[in-house]
Amino acid sequence: MTGPNRSFLNTERDGAEVVKQTDNSQDNHNLTINRLAAVGEISAGIAHEIRNPLTAVKGFLQLMAQDYPSEHWDVVLSELDQAIGTVQELLSVAKPNLDSERPRYFSLCAEVENLLSLFHKEMYRVSVEKRFYNTDIKMYGKRNQIKKAMFNLLKNAFEAINGTGTISIEHFRSGDSLVLKIRDSGVGIPEDKLQLLGTPFFSMKDTGTGLGLSQVYSTFYQHGGDIKVNSSPEGTEFTISMPIETKNALDSLEAQLVFTEGQDVKSFFNTNHDQFIRSLESEARTTFEIVSESKIVTTDDLREHANQILDFVHDGLTQEIIRLAQERGVVWAQSDIPIISKMEWFYSLRKVIWRFLRFYHLHNGVEAEEAFEIADRITSTLDSFIIHFNVSFTRYRDNVLKSQQAIIDELNVPVIPLFNNVAVFPLIGSLDHARVRKVEERLLDEIEARNIQKLFIDLSGAAILDTETLTEFHQIIDGITLLGCTTVLTGIRAGMAKMMLRSKFSTENVTIESTLQQALLKESQRDTSVL
Incomplete structure (x- = not known):
């Protein structure tokens, strides 16, 4: 185009x-x-x-x-x-x-x-x-x-x-x-x-x-x-x-590398170690800048991991590189650094390694079969590291999300006992089908376990998304009634009241009060008069 x-x-x-x-x-x-x-x-x-x-x-x-x-x-x-x-x-x-x-x-x-x-x-x-x-x-x-x-x-x-x-x-x-x-x-x-x-x-x-x-x-x-x-x-x-400019041929990586006749590939990388790290830092500069602000992962970690990976690659230590990948996946998941930054580091590491291998191949005169063997070994090792890193990273993050979801589920049904088998249930946030189902599962069990006889449900901070959800919410109230518990609804706003009218919401089994404060005041006065 x-x-x-x-x-x-x-x-x-x-x-x-x-x-x-x-x-x-x-x-x-x-x-x-x-x-x-x-x-x-x-x-x-x-x-x-x-x-x-x-x-x-x-x-x-x-x-x-x-x-x-x-x-x-x-x-x-x-x-x-x-x-x-x-x-x-x-x-x-x-x-x-x-x-x-x-x-x-x-x-x-x-x-x-x-x-x-x-x-x-x-x-x-x-x-x-x-x-x-x-x-x-x-x-x-x-x-x-x-x-x-x-x-x-x-x-x-x-x-x-x-x-x-x-x-x-x-x-x-x-x-x-x-x-x-x-x-x-x-x-x-x-x-x-x-x-x-x-x-x-x-x-x-x-x-x-x-x-x-x-x-x-x-x-x-x-x-x-x-x-x-x-x-x-x-x-x-x-x-x-x-x-749009042309590249100066003298400004190239090859001009800065050192090669000794008959040198094997590991020795070549060791000889040019400092240049390798500088090239990696330059290629993955954004990642190094982002990591420099982290307290969990450091720029020294990135350099050290590059050194470890190179050693494992050259020595064929597959299990060690898998163990390193799993360890680093957890550490990286514990930080707030985006995964895209680590991906940049992976790809930069691969790119710099291939540049060095190209130079080594050109100056060492190795046969094509040997060059492909080296390339295949290095590619397989790097792929193994990336796969196990991502698996470890994802597993840790998934476990964290599950733990957070468990806390959220617990907070979704915050039944607060008061006195004489009376409790308050403040509903906060949007109510959709999934959340109503979660409320139904836990709320009825809580009422039975605590022997709650009157439950104040405060709706001042809640938003019911549609009439279908409102119908499901009404079924929860019917379930509360079947357990012998009285329901008092408070904090109903105008928008929710209009939705209740359109859906023909029945107030037969509930008591309505304008605010939770007013309802609890009446309840405390009633309780005192009984005494």
Whole structure:
């Protein structure tokens, strides 16, 4: 499929209002570059003046917290972490920590798809429309820097939409440029604020620092790209144009590896161990960044597991690699890191191993049969690790979900005994067929076991979804009556009352009170008068 033609690109869709455009002339491009350069100079000066003292203060406060317990330490340390993080984020804009990353070819479409999976929790309110053309075109650059910039753009797009809305993403080739458009149906950006985009500490969000968008501008400008922003009250559109470049043949993995004549494959990997780990960190940069914020899984764990897997692969220790996979599956399931991050690490590990094997094959002159044997052994071992990791991860998560469901089921029928065989049953949340069945199973047993003679069912926090469910609920009341227990309904709202009228809900076996408080007051007065 060919990309959009020029008339399509310049035509406003659906009769929408003509949007306001930023002036992306060379002067404004240079202005943004100068802003970022100024931030770089400032950041270099404050790096040791602010970050190091803050880190030292944090360390001493942690020591003090051990000797002087207080409920306020968590707040103090949290605020200090936020200050340190802001300084670090400012430094990363001026001097990106990915500068050592090697440029490579990669698919921009594939990276967008991977990043969208991180926003799956937002998909219930925001629909994403993708129009990808010229998907065979690959760009050349520092993939992880670009991924981080695109993540910031997508994050801003989702956050710009209050309630429901739409994000559209276009990818196509235009001349010698690869173009990516991200448009949201959010609140838009005022015209007088457009020129400030990309300036550190300017943000349209109440709690924003503006550093995310500064990283976007810095990254794409460093890659020779251009950014245009269109905005109106109906939404904002970012258009990024990146040059389609050719790879420098000298900038390759082979130029950095060392091979000794007659070396076997395990020795080759050991000799180039440091380069292997650096390549893995670069390839799976997003995973390493996410894991760096976890307290259960660490970046050292990722490196150590890569080393262990390599040793097991070379030594043919299948059972050991299965045991490692099962152990790591449980640990990873205990963390809050998404499984997609571990998948990225798996695929990055496989990709780097194959790169090294290719180099080894080319320089060692091994026969094709031997090369295929090595490849088959490594592929089988990695597949075994991935399968057992996923099984262990899924089993642990399923058990956790079952435990949580058991707690939820218990809370679904919270019968609260009061006095003289009187109890309260507060119904909270939506009532559907499945939940009514669960209530029926447990509630009648509770009434019999506790010998409850009067039950107050409070409906002030409940929502009955349909008349069929209401009929099933009425059958529960009939069951309560058959057990010799009196039912008192409280907290019926107008909407539920209308549904009861439409379904001809019978109040023959129940007493109605407006509120639970009023009903319990009457019951206590009646009980006192009896005494």
